[in-house]
Amino acid sequence: MSLPVFGVWLTGGWEGDPGEVWCVPSESPGEALAWYRLNLPDLENKERGFLIPVVHPTARRNGIGRQLLRHAADRAAANGRTVLGSVAVQDSAGAAFAMAVGAKAGLVEARRLLDLRKVPAGEFARLRERAAAAATGYTVVSWAGPAPEEYLSLVAAAFNAMNDAPSDEGWEEEIWDADRVRDRASRLVRLAGVRGYSVAALHDATGELAALTQVEVDPGRPDWGYQGLTAVTRPHRGHRLGLLAKATMMEWLTTAEPQVERVVTGNAASNQHMIAVNETLGYELYPPGWQFCEIPVKPAVRAVPAEGMTDTAAIDALADSSGGQSGGPTTAASNLSRAADNPGQLRRGAAGRWLLVDTGAAIAHLPAAHLGDTGCQRRQAGVLLRARRPFIRAERRHHHCVRHAAAGGTWT
Numbered sequence: 001m002s003l004p005v006f007g008v009w010l011t012g013g014w015e016g017d018p019g020e021v022w023c024v025p026s027e028s029p030g031e032a033l034a035w036y037r038l039n040l041p042d043l044e045n046k047e048r049g050f051l052i053p054v055v056h057p058t059a060r061r062n063g064i065g066r067q068l069l070r071h072a073a074d075r076a077a078a079n080g081r082t083v084l085g086s087v088a089v090q091d092s093a094g095a096a097f098a099m100a101v102g103a104k105a106g107l108v109e110a111r112r113l114l115d116l117r118k119v120p121a122g123e124f125a126r127l128r129e130r131a132a133a134a135a136t137g138y139t140v141v142s143w144a145g146p147a148p149e150e151y152l153s154l155v156a157a158a159f160n161a162m163n164d165a166p167s168d169e170g171w172e173e174e175i176w177d178a179d180r181v182r183d184r185a186s187r188l189v190r191l192a193g194v195r196g197y198s199v200a201a202l203h204d205a206t207g208e209l210a211a212l213t214q215v216e217v218d219p220g221r222p223d224w225g226y227q228g229l230t231a232v233t234r235p236h237r238g239h240r241l242g243l244l245a246k247a248t249m250m251e252w253l254t255t256a257e258p259q260v261e262r263v264v265t266g267n268a269a270s271n272q273h274m275i276a277v278n279e280t281l282g283y284e285l286y287p288p289g290w291q292f293c294e295i296p297v298k299p300a301v302r303a304v305p306a307e308g309m310t311d312t313a314a315i316d317a318l319a320d321s322s323g324g325q326s327g328g329p330t331t332a333a334s335n336l337s338r339a340a341d342n343p344g345q346l347r348r349g350a351a352g353r354w355l356l357v358d359t360g361a362a363i364a365h366l367p368a369a370h371l372g373d374t375g376c377q378r379r380q381a382g383v384l385l386r387a388r389r390p391f392i393r394a395e396r397r398h399h400h401c402v403r404h405a406a407a408g409g410t411w412t
């Protein structure tokens, strides 16, 4: 994932859902030791959050992942969520972590790869013609970039058809309309400079959208194509429209993006029809896949025991370390006190080494000169990532110093 794509995802997820981003600063300026994004859907699934926690490889197995989970579960609860979903690479540290904290394994999405270098010349045209022979009464249209206004409601129909794809139980269907497509679809194309390609089949008799497939190419990884949505709407299934749209897309892509060598896609193992189309095109399994999982928020909060130092004692310790001076550090401590008025904002790490402090809005109001000075060891205020949300502050207890991260603003 290139940096622009990562930035767009971090601020609004794939589909513009609201969310929160929290970060544990590292000692190296500009780097994060750990972070998470908590997706908080606002249109459907309002009882759910979707969490992606990441700990720097050099800092793993120190309990930070559990701390992130606990903090995120608190934030999820504060936002009225009762279940946290996530996804990890199969058989990875993430999958082991999910099981260790008591998450329930859900759907597996197998990845498949189409190596365009292995596809014989003319193969996609041959497949397109074969599919077209079974798809009379349909017209194929295509566009590059975000959907033109006249196609917005047709694209919405395709998003709604995706509700029929296999998914874990408990997720509400997403209801898309033209406005939602305009505002929230194709975020990477609109905001991250990603090149987007769409191929649709329209039903001649009714003008309805019958099929849509989308592929994106990130200029930062130009040899890869990323398969997005493919959907055939219910009344039009069984006419080889999936193959027609995808074969047309591949033919177009090899001309429009000749440097693309591989296209990657993911499907639920149970999505037999889509897998059959993909295998006809030449896709092959590309393990590992993605393991979805979920955990109710309440047990997730309990995944890290809140033992040891109380919130008040921790705040006192911060105030003490300021040396009783008025001004900066004291202000910082009192602001922290206010932030900690909300129970659950201050936690002690399971291993006793990490103190995660939710600075709330308070830290955003501190002048820069007040950041990073607790009276024991001067530290630069490390502005690691500029997020729309406040950051976690991390204190390494044996150093007796506190590092701060600025909050507020937008991504830069």
Ligand SMILES: CC(C)(COP(=O)(O)OP(=O)(O)OC[C@H]1O[C@@H](n2cnc3c(N)ncnc32)[C@H](O)[C@@H]1OP(=O)(O)O)[C@@H](O)C(=O)NCCC(=O)NCCS
Pocket (backbone or CB within 6 Å): 052, 053, 054, 055, 056, 059, 060, 061, 062, 063, 064, 065, 066, 067, 086, 087, 088, 089, 092, 093, 094, 095, 096, 097, 098, 100, 101
């Ligand atoms: C998953 C991740 C966030 C865990 O971070 P972490 O700080 O190492 O996690 P913790 O130290 O709190 O580990 C908690 C428990 O998870 C389990 N666990 C974590 N990593 C593991 C691994 N590589 N192998 C086996 N078990 C593992 C262990 O039971 C561990 O407890 P223990 O160390 O006392 O045995 C980190 O590995 C990561 O960033 N992975 C990539 C992103 C990702 O997959 N995110 C998770 C999506 S669910």
